[in-house]
Amino acid sequence: MSHQKVVITGLGVVSPFGIGHHIFWESLQNGVSAARKIDTFDASQMPTQFWASVPASDDTLNEHLVQRKTGKLLTRSGKMAMIAAAEAIAQSGIDFSALQPERGAISVGAGGIGLNDPDVAAIGFDHGGWLASNNIPRDNEGAFWAAMVAHTHPLLSVKAIPNSIAAHLSMLYQIQGASTTITTACTSSSQAIGEAFHKIKYGLADAVLAGGADSMTNPSSLLSFSLLGVLSKNNAEYAAASRPFDRDRDGFLLGEGAAFFVLESLEHCRRRGAQPLAEISGFGCTSDAFRITDEPEDARGSINAMRQALREAQLNPEQIHYINAHGTSTRMNDKTETLAIKKVFGEQAYRTPVSSNKSMFGHLVAGAGAIEMAASILTLLHQVAPPTINLNNPDPECDLDYIPHSARQLNIKNIMSNSFGFGGQNSCLVVNAMM
Amino acid sequence: MISKQDIERKLITIIAKSLQIPEKTVQMNSRLLIDLEAESIDILDIRFAAEQEFGIKFDTEEIRKMLLQAAQENQLSEKDIPQFFTVERFYDYIVRKIEQHNA
Numbered sequence: 001m002s003h004q005k006v007v008i009t010g011l012g013v014v015s016p017f018g019i020g021h022h023i024f025w026e027s028l029q030n031g032v033s034a035a036r037k038i039d040t041f042d043a044s045q046m047p048t049q050f051w052a053s054v055p056a057s058d059d060t061l062n063e064h065l066v067q068r069k070t071g072k073l074l075t076r077s078g079k080m081a082m083i084a085a086a087e088a089i090a091q092s093g094i095d096f097s098a099l100q101p102e103r104g105a106i107s108v109g110a111g112g113i114g115l116n117d118p119d120v121a122a123i124g125f126d127h128g129g130w131l132a133s134n135n136i137p138r139d140n141e142g143a144f145w146a147a148m149v150a151h152t153h154p155l156l157s158v159k160a161i162p163n164s165i166a167a168h169l170s171m172l173y174q175i176q177g178a179s180t181t182i183t184t185a186c187t188s189s190s191q192a193i194g195e196a197f198h199k200i201k202y203g204l205a206d207a208v209l210a211g212g213a214d215s216m217t218n219p220s221s222l223l224s225f226s227l228l229g230v231l232s233k234n235n236a237e238y239a240a241a242s243r244p245f246d247r248d249r250d251g252f253l254l255g256e257g258a259a260f261f262v263l264e265s266l267e268h269c270r271r272r273g274a275q276p277l278a279e280i281s282g283f284g285c286t287s288d289a290f291r292i293t294d295e296p297e298d299a300r301g302s303i304n305a306m307r308q309a310l311r312e313a314q315l316n317p318e319q320i321h322y323i324n325a326h327g328t329s330t331r332m333n334d335k336t337e338t339l340a341i342k343k344v345f346g347e348q349a350y351r352t353p354v355s356s357n358k359s360m361f362g363h364l365v366a367g368a369g370a371i372e373m374a375a376s377i378l379t380l381l382h383q384v385a386p387p388t389i390n391l392n393n394p395d396p397e398c399d400l401d402y403i404p405h406s407a408r409q410l411n412i413k414n415i416m417s418n419s420f421g422f423g424g425q426n427s428c429l430v431v432n433a434m435m
Numbered sequence: 436m437i438s439k440q441d442i443e444r445k446l447i448t449i450i451a452k453s454l455q456i457p458e459k460t461v462q463m464n465s466r467l468l469i470d471l472e473a474e475s476i477d478i479l480d481i482r483f484a485a486e487q488e489f490g491i492k493f494d495t496e497e498i499r500k501m502l503l504q505a506a507q508e509n510q511l512s513e514k515d516i517p518q519f520f521t522v523e524r525f526y527d528y529i530v531r532k533i534e535q536h537n538a
Contacts, residue, residue: 068455069453069454069455069477071455072453072480150486151487153483154476154479155476155480158476
């Protein structure tokens, strides 16, 4: 069987700028920072006191759900995923229930939804405090667990399973083929899109609803990332804290959100008279096999992922017109990613514009690859590359053209989008404008 | 002590909120699994919310036996339990549990 061309026919976004892809793109091309001071709990004793949360309460998100009843079964990231997926489906106009059952599939990048959910944290953090406030000796742990049995919500486990998003999407849209959930930290959703692309390319499905979501803007997640030392502590100038490739960068801005896409074979898209937005032509995926959070200095894993993606897309570095970088604003990532780009692109690296969306909306962790794919598709459609904001003092080790401060009009046919994650996973996608 | 009217009103609110349906849709003779289309997780959610609201603990086996008895009184069996799982029977059970609790 000949390989299928794979196109995207719908996209949907819930971002730290708000709900929908219009506000998302408007903000990106205007170089807006979505960072805000934390006001959902007293963060005054936290090393980091800001994040880029989605400006919508859980109740507001529930109001946007197609089936409001599912709100109680979804974590915050699940709600955002459902809203983004609904936008993608509407734009695409696809009816998955009209496909042969096994020809429609789902591919989702999701985070450690359960452990980081505030519902769980509220219980877990209460142990000692609960005993003390009830005048129960600390060694009477049984009393605490008895209270847990009485007060823990019985639906906790079905909310917490990582495949919850995929399951709800399958039920709502009657998608009856393979359901895949990928949990590889910051590469999760990039990989989910890549796997969806391969599924269609190699004829295993006609259409795949693919994307990802994450929400770590809660106290326990903020705490865990703070203690790991990966978040910026620039509380005084929080809107300028995320500064990828800048000499003074000190960590990332924690974001949250979701992005989803309808991927289809070009054939299927044409058969139903749909309009393709962009094509996906390359996917590279590697593991560093090195350390949990350190990247190898020679950037071999990232380099191999980028080379794989280029090879599959049958493109030379000169044919990549813009790179949507992983660009986290950590000391290590930006230096290593720059090195990887130079190794893969050679002299061409200095002529290829690169920018980091994370300078504006932060790091969506498991949702990062998906939301940056949304930005890449919009970049192709508008022929405008979003900037890297806050890049005031370039780092001598980061010496590429990062599109500082403001967006740039470019002739862009092919984009490379990078995602690298804790655990040493590397993922790279190549997306192309429709000709 | 909570009045029976209050129990009824609060129970209806809990059910409507869990199923995301208007309160007026929830009648005392509504069958939870059939008329209101509750699924098993909804029952868990409603039960939890009611336990928290009324400060009592429900016994699933007691509820099952109560409903089975109602089915058997109508010459029906275990598989017909959903037909007898009305808001009113659930309400009666809650009232009884609260009375036992306060006794």
